[in-house]
Amino acid sequence: MQFSSYAKTLAAALSLAVVAGCSSGGGTQDGDQQNGGMNSGSSTQGMSSSSGATGQNSGQQAQMPSENRVYFDFDSDSIRPQYESMLNQHAQYLQRNSSTNIVLEGHTDPRGTREYNLGLGERRANAVRQYLTIQGVPASQIEVVSYGEERRAASGNSDQAYSQDRRVVIDY
Template identity: 55%
Template sequence: MKFKPYAKSLAVAVSLAVMAGCSSSGGTQDGSMDGATAGGQGQGGVTTGQGLGGQANGSQMGADQLAGVPDVRTIYFDYDKDTIRPEFESVLNEHAAYLRNHSNAQIVLQGHADERGTREYNLGLGERRAQSVERYLSVQGVSSSQVDVVSYGEERPAVQGHSEQSYAKNRRVVIAY
């Protein structure tokens, strides 16, 4: 069977489109698309180091805007739970105070899970964890317009491995300014 010239061109175009759709634009494990790490120095300011929503869309905050942001930005969770552990309430209270005093500040709550469970379940669990932090901040007086929620499920582990120590580090919500 002979292909007509336009059929060959169409086959080549479809192949290229499929290959382009499968390619990745890269990025780093912390969500940065510019290669800078979270809190790292970018061109002309400190990058947010995140890839989605609000301030976390690759925009930059000046160093003076990050002054006073609490250092601890990761909240850890128990296995298969979305409840905030008591030892992290003081951390969230610090973030809430900062956000109330800086009404132009934006955060993205990035929910994560360990690798156990299905991909869909872990995406849901990561979202529930991030929403739990969002509710806590809301009760503390943080405006919902300052907060975005995203779930990465098991897709961006903080630590590689199949031990309980690895799993514990991957069950988290990261607060990204």
């Protein structure tokens, strides 16, 4: 399972040169709903990022990508094509700001056991880490922390709430 997801990530990475920046279709219904929810998440992110990057960015790329959440299908750790351009922007930013570190927070929806979900959340965060390192981001700039289902993004038990929960948050 790990290997297949790695292969998928690799394949996705290799195909990036072709599709970079123009992957618009292909998103599931879940994904489309999630795009609407992203702004609220990234606005809090903007606040923490400005403090974290202070004093390190002068003269370097100042534009940190505003979107910072990757959403996943149920029981899946494969990165949907729609997130590739966003992740590429993060990769570029991190490569140009080599003293900037990120934490990739892996999350799951609340179904299933908490400890197993810690594993699933980590698998998702590792998939994003792998993607970024293939893009050239040094692994030393990336830390992975899985929260499993412990920090839900949404409340309630609807499929829509679950789709908000299944995410990796890129935390600067």
